[in-house]
Amino acid sequence: MDADARAALDLLLTERDITRLVHEYCHGIDKRDEARFLAVWSEDAVWQVGADTVFRGQEGILAAAQQQWDTFRQMHHWSANLVLSVDPGEDRATGESDVDITVEMGDGSWVRGGGAYRDTYVREHGRWAIGRRESVGHFHLYGESADIR
Template sequence: MSLQALSARLDNLESHVAIQRLIAEYAHAFDRRDEALLRSIWHADAVLALGAAFGHFVGVDAIVDSARQNWAHMPHMHHWMANTLIELQGETATAQAAVDCMVLHRELGQVQISGHYHDRLERRDGRWAFVERRFDLHYLTPLPHWKPVAGSEAPADTASA
C-alpha cells in the first residue's frame, strides 16, 4: 500500500472518529447543560432544525439560546444516540443517528422523546463541526407513572429503597 493510500485511510478513520465524537458531544452538552461544549461543535453559520415541537435555529448563539430555553422547561435530560451511519465526501460528510431521550419536563413530568437526526458536517481549517442538524420526531410520550427509585436523580425519600 502506498503512503498516499495509507494516509487517505488514516484520514478517513480519524474523520469518522471525530464525527462520532461530535454526535456524542451534542448529547453530553445537552445532558450536562454545558454551553461551552455545545458552542464548540458547530460552525458559526450552523442550523439546528428540531421541527415544529422544538424549533428552528440559525447560528451558534441562537442554538445556545434554544438550549437555555429547553433547559428551563426540561431541567434533566438523558440522550442515547445509536445506530450512527456516516458518509464522507472529502471535506464534507453526512450522518444519521437514532436518539432516545428521557427528560423531566416541568409541566408534563417524565417524558420519552424518540427520533432520528440527519446531519451535515464540514471540515473547515482542519476542524469537523456540524453545519446542519435536523431532527425528525418519532414520538414524544409522557410517562405518568415513571418514578426513579434509586440513583443520583431519585428523590431523597426513595434513594435508599
C-alpha cells in the same frame, strides 16, 4: 506511508472525529455545558428541531438550548446507530443517527421520546463541526413519575 494508507487513515480519523461530535452534543446539552455544547456547531450552523422550528447560528442555537434548560429539570440523550458518508479529501460529510431522549418536566412528570438526527458535517478551521442537524421521526411517551431502583 503511501497515498492509499494516508487516505485510509484520514477517513478513520474523520469518522472518529465526527462520531465524537455526535456524543459531545449529548454531553453538552444534558450537562448544560455551554462551551461543550457550542463547540460541536459550525459558526453558521442550522438546527432544525421541527418542520417549522429552525435555529440559525451559534447564538440562536445556544438560545434554544437555554430555553430547553429552563423548561426541563433534566435531560438525557442517547445517540446510536450512527452511519456516516464521507467523501475522502472533502470538507463535508453526512450522517444519520437514532436518538432516545428522556426529560423531566417542571412538574416532575417524565417524557420519553426519540427519533433520528440527519446531519451535515463541515470541516472548518481544521476541525469537524455540525453544519446542519435536522431532527426527524419524533415520538413521545408521557408518564407520571418514575421510581427507579
